[in-house]
Amino acid sequence: MTMGKLPAWAVQRVSRRHEKLIQTALFLCAALSVLTTAAIILVLLGNAVYAPGARNAFFEQVSLWEFLTGTHWKPIDGPAGRFGIIPLLSGTIMVAVIASLVSVPAGLGAAIYMSEYAAPREREFLKPVLEILAGIPSVVYGFFALKFITPWILKPALGFLGLELGTFNALSAGIVVGIMVTPLIASLSEDVIRSVPRSLREAAYALGSTRFDVSVRVVVPAALSGILAAFLLAFSRAIGETMAVVIAGGQQPIATLNPLRGAQTMTSFMVHASTGDSAADSISRMSIYAIGIALFAITLTINLISGWILRRYREVYQ
Amino acid sequence: MSEQNPSGKSARTTAGSINGAPINGESAKRRPAVSFVSGGDRHIRSRLMLSRVFAWLCRFSTYAALAVLVVLLAAIFYSSIGRLSPDFVTNTNSTSPLKAGILAGLWGSFWLILFTAMFSVPVGVGSAVYLEEIAKDSMLVRIIKVNLANLAGVPSIVYGILGYTVFRTSAAAIATLFDGKHVIGVLGLFKVRLSKLPIYEDNILVGALTLTLVILPTVIAASQEALRSVPGSIRVASLALGATRWQTIWRQVIPAALPGISTGVILSTSRAIGEAAPLIMLGALTYTSMCPGGIESPLELLTKPAQLLQAPLDQFTAMPIEIYDWSKQPDARFTAVAASGIVVLLVVLLSINSVAMVVRHFASRRLKW
Numbered sequence: 217m218t219m220g221k222l223p224a225w226a227v228q229r230v231s232r233r234h235e236k237l238i239q240t241a242l243f244l245c246a247a248l249s250v251l252t253t254a255a256i257i258l259v260l261l262g263n264a265v266y267a268p269g270a271r272n273a274f275f276e277q278v279s280l281w282e283f284l285t286g287t288h289w290k291p292i293d294g295p296a297g298r299f300g301i302i303p304l305l306s307g308t309i310m311v312a313v314i315a316s317l318v319s320v321p322a323g324l325g326a327a328i329y330m331s332e333y334a335a336p337r338e339r340e341f342l343k344p345v346l347e348i349l350a351g352i353p354s355v356v357y358g359f360f361a362l363k364f365i366t367p368w369i370l371k372p373a374l375g376f377l378g379l380e381l382g383t384f385n386a387l388s389a390g391i392v393v394g395i396m397v398t399p400l401i402a403s404l405s406e407d408v409i410r411s412v413p414r415s416l417r418e419a420a421y422a423l424g425s426t427r428f429d430v431s432v433r434v435v436v437p438a439a440l441s442g443i444l445a446a447f448l449l450a451f452s453r454a455i456g457e458t459m460a461v462v463i464a465g466g467q468q469p470i471a472t473l474n475p476l477r478g479a480q481t482m483t484s485f486m487v488h489a490s491t492g493d494s495a496a497d498s499i500s501r502m503s504i505y506a507i508g509i510a511l512f513a514i515t516l517t518i519n520l521i522s523g524w525i526l527r528r529y530r531e532v533y534q
Numbered sequence: 535m536s537e538q539n540p541s542g543k544s545a546r547t548t549a550g551s552i553n554g555a556p557i558n559g560e561s562a563k564r565r566p567a568v569s570f571v572s573g574g575d576r577h578i579r580s581r582l583m584l585s586r587v588f589a590w591l592c593r594f595s596t597y598a599a600l601a602v603l604v605v606l607l608a609a610i611f612y613s614s615i616g617r618l619s620p621d622f623v624t625n626t627n628s629t630s631p632l633k634a635g636i637l638a639g640l641w642g643s644f645w646l647i648l649f650t651a652m653f654s655v656p657v658g659v660g661s662a663v664y665l666e667e668i669a670k671d672s673m674l675v676r677i678i679k680v681n682l683a684n685l686a687g688v689p690s691i692v693y694g695i696l697g698y699t700v701f702r703t704s705a706a707a708i709a710t711l712f713d714g715k716h717v718i719g720v721l722g723l724f725k726v727r728l729s730k731l732p733i734y735e736d737n738i739l740v741g742a743l744t745l746t747l748v749i750l751p752t753v754i755a756a757s758q759e760a761l762r763s764v765p766g767s768i769r770v771a772s773l774a775l776g777a778t779r780w781q782t783i784w785r786q787v788i789p790a791a792l793p794g795i796s797t798g799v800i801l802s803t804s805r806a807i808g809e810a811a812p813l814i815m816l817g818a819l820t821y822t823s824m825c826p827g828g829i830e831s832p833l834e835l836l837t838k839p840a841q842l843l844q845a846p847l848d849q850f851t852a853m854p855i856e857i858y859d860w861s862k863q864p865d866a867r868f869t870a871v872a873a874s875g876i877v878v879l880l881v882v883l884l885s886i887n888s889v890a891m892v893v894r895h896f897a898s899r900r901l902k903w
C-alpha cells in the first residue's frame with residue numbers, strides 16, 4: 217500500500233505537544249470529580265461551621281451539643297427557634313429501617329431466584345422488570361404512596377386492626393422507598409451470587425444437598441460480603457431518598473418511632489426549608505447546611521463501610 | 535434443620551458449610567444405613583419440602599416486583615382519568631385543576647436535559663477515557679477512582695445545596711454584571727440584537743450544571759464499562775501500525791465503544807429527567823405558567839431565534855417539580871392532574887429508554903469481536 221492511499225489523518229505529523237495537551241485536558245475532566253467533592257465539603261463547612269465575612273455560620277449560633285442532642289426541631293428565626301437533630305434523625309432512620317424490612321428479603325429473594333432457580337429466558341424477562349422499577353422517578357413513588365398505598369391498602373388493613381393512620385405517615389414512605397431500593401439489592405447481590413464458582417454448588421449437590429441447602433448454606437455464605445455491602449448501600453440510598461418521603465411522609469418534626477404518624481426526615485426538611493421564604497442568611501436557612509453535613513457524613517460513612525466490607529471480606533476463587 | 539448445623543456462622547468457610555448435609559449429620563450417624571428408607575424418609579421429605587417452600591418464597595418475592603410495577607402503573611393510569619387529554623400537554627399550569635397542564639414543565643425538562651447532556655457527555659466520556667486508556671496506576675488516579683465511587687453514593691439533594699451556593703450565587707453575580715447591557719447574538723442566518731438580556735439567578739444553566747454533577751459519576755461508570763469491553767488487540771494493532779496513543783483512542787477505541795457509551799449515557803441522562811430534589815433546592819419555580827424563553831412549540835424554536843438565547847438564562851420549572859406541586863395540593867381534583875403529569879413523564883422516559891434499546895440492539899448486531 218502506498219502512502220497516497222492512506223487517509224489524510226494517518227499520515228499527518230502529530231506533535232508531542234498536541235498529544236500532551238489532549239491528555240492534560242482529559243486529566244482535568246477526571247480531576248473535576250475530586251474538585252466536586254472538595255466543593256461539597258467546603259460549601260457545607262463554610263456555611264455551617266465557620267462563615268467568612270459578616271455572616272454567622274450555623275454552629276456559631278447553635279452549639280454542636282444542642283444540635284446533636286436536642287429533641288426539638290423548630291427551625292424559626294428568633295429566640296423561639298430550637299435546633300435539635302434528634303426528631304429528623306429518628307424520622308430518617310425509621311423510614312430507612314422500614315425500607316430495609318421491605319427491600320432486604322425481597323431483594324435477596326429475587327437475587328437468589330434469578331441466579332439459582334430461574335431459567336435463562338425467565339431471567340431475561342425479569343431483569344428488565346427490576347430495571348424499570350429502578351428507573352421510575354422518586355416523585356412517582358411519592359404519589360403512589362400518598363394516593364394509593366396509604367388510602368387503599370394501609371388504611372383498610374390497619375383500620376381492621378383498630379389502628380389509626382395519618383394521611384401522611386412514615387410507613388407508606390418507608391414501603392415505597394423499600395420498593396425503590398429493592399432492584400439495587402437484587403442486582404448487586406445477584407452479581408456476587410453469580411460469581412460464586414459452580415464447583416462449590418456441584419460439590420454440595422453431590423453430597424446430597426437440596427437446592428435450599430445449596431442456596432442458603434453454600435452460595436449465600438460464600439457471597440455474604442457482597443450481599444452485606446449491597447444491604448448497606450441500599451440503606452444509605454434510603455437515607456438520602458428525598459421526593460418520595462417529602463410527598464408521603466409529611467412535615468412534622470416529632471421525635472417518635474411511631475410509623476403510623478407523619479415524620480420529617482433530614483432530606484424532607486431540606487426541601488421544606490428551601491421552598492420557604494426566609495432570608496438567605498437567616499438561621500432557619502443556614503440550618504440546611506448543618507443538616508446537609510449530617511446527611512453527607514452519614515451516607516458517606518455507610519458507603520465507606522460497605523466498600524471496606526467488600527474489599528476486606530471478599531472470597532477470592534481461582 | 536438448623537440444629538444440624540452447629541455453627542450457622544461458620545458457613546463462611548465455604549467448603550465447611552456443607553456440614554449441614556445429612557450424610558455427616560447426627561441422624562445419619564445414629565441409625566444404620568438401612569433405616570434411611572423408614573426413619574430417614576420423613577427427614578428427607580421434610581428437607582425437600584423446605585427446599586420447595588424456599589423456592590416458592592424466592593419466586594414470590596421476584597414476581598412481587600412485577601406485581602408492584604403493574605399495580606403502580608394501573609393506579610396511575612386510573613387516577614389520571616378525567617384530566618389526561620391532549621390539552622393537558624398544550625396547557626401551562628393553572629390554579630384550576632381543569633385547566634392545569636404540563637407544557638411549562640415539559641419545556642423546562644427539555645432545556646435542562648439538553649444542557650445537562652451537553653455538559654456531562656464530554657466531561658464524563660473524557661474522564662472515562664483518561665481513567666481507562668491513559669492513566670497509569672498512581673496514587674492520584676486511585677484517589678480519583680475512590681472519590682468517584684463515593685460521589686455516586688452522595689444523595690442528589692446534597693448536590694442541590696452545592697448548586698444553590700455555588701452556581702446560583704455565581705449566576706446572580708453575572709446577572710448584575712450584564713444587567714442592562716446590549717447583547718448581540720448571531721444564530722445561523724439570523725442576526726439578533728437584544729436590547730437587554732435578562733439573566734435570572736435560578737436559570738436553566740444553573741439547573742443543568744447541578745444535574746450534571748448528579749449524573750456525572752453514572753455517566754463516567756457507564757463509559758468506563760463500554761471502553762473496557764473493547765478488546766486490547768485493537769489498541770495493540772493500532773499502536774503497532776504507528777498510530778499515536780490519542781489517534782488510537784480517537785480513531786479506534788472510541789468508535790468501537792460508541793454504542794456502549796451512547797446507551798450508557800442515554801440511560802444515565804434519563805435519570806436526570808426524574809430528579810426533582812436538587813432543582814427544588816436551587817429554588818426552581820414550583821408554580822409558573824411561563825415556558826423558558828417564551829418558546830411554547832417546537833416551531834417557535836425556528837421562528838423566535840432571539841428567544842433561543844433567552845431560554846437558557848430564564849427561570850424554569852420541570853416535570854417532576856410540577857408533579858410534586860400537584861401531589862401536595864389539598865384539592866382532591868389535583869390528584870388526576872398529578873397522575874396525568876406522571877403519565878407524560880413516564881412516556882418521555884420510556885421513549886428515551888427505547889432509543890437506548892434500539893442503539894444497543896443494532897450495535898450488538900453489527901459489532902462482533
